Amino acid sequence: MQTDLANLITVLNLDPVEADHASLSDIFGSEWTLASTPTVESALESLRVNRIPIFFCNTDLRPGLWQEMLDRVLSLPDPPFLVVTSRLADDRLWAEALNLGAYDVLSKPFDKAEVNRIVRSAWLRWNNRNGRPKVQTATS
Numbered sequence: 001m002q003t004d005l006a007n008l009i010t011v012l013n014l015d016p017v018e019a020d021h022a023s024l025s026d027i028f029g030s031e032w033t034l035a036s037t038p039t040v041e042s043a044l045e046s047l048r049v050n051r052i053p054i055f056f057c058n059t060d061l062r063p064g065l066w067q068e069m070l071d072r073v074l075s076l077p078d079p080p081f082l083v084v085t086s087r088l089a090d091d092r093l094w095a096e097a098l099n100l101g102a103y104d105v106l107s108k109p110f111d112k113a114e115v116n117r118i119v120r121s122a123w124l125r126w127n128n129r130n131g132r133p134k135v136q137t138a139t140s
Contacts (some may be wrong), residue, residue, distance in 0.1 A: 009123045015058040027054040052080045053126040059086040081122040
């Protein structure tokens, strides 16, 4: 059985930079759904009312925001995996993010292969968590 992942994988991207949204849209193509929001408030509302498996949070919005968002998403009943995005991604940020519970870190500009790897891995892990029924992917 083949499943259309576009209906299953949704990534919410908290980032006011239109060029980053355009880059992710090009990478995602029609395979996945990308929802972008420029504000913390709209991101939190989307996360509260929708089942979103993956959440990209930009470090450039303000210092400490990704940590605050991580705390907030972890309190949700079925939290998404948070991926930190940054133009200044380095070993220190990567170590801090993983130690605090983020799923991964993506550096900007986005690398298509890395985005694909992280999104696929996070989605499979999220889908298999808590005994969800297994969904066969198009590549399975």
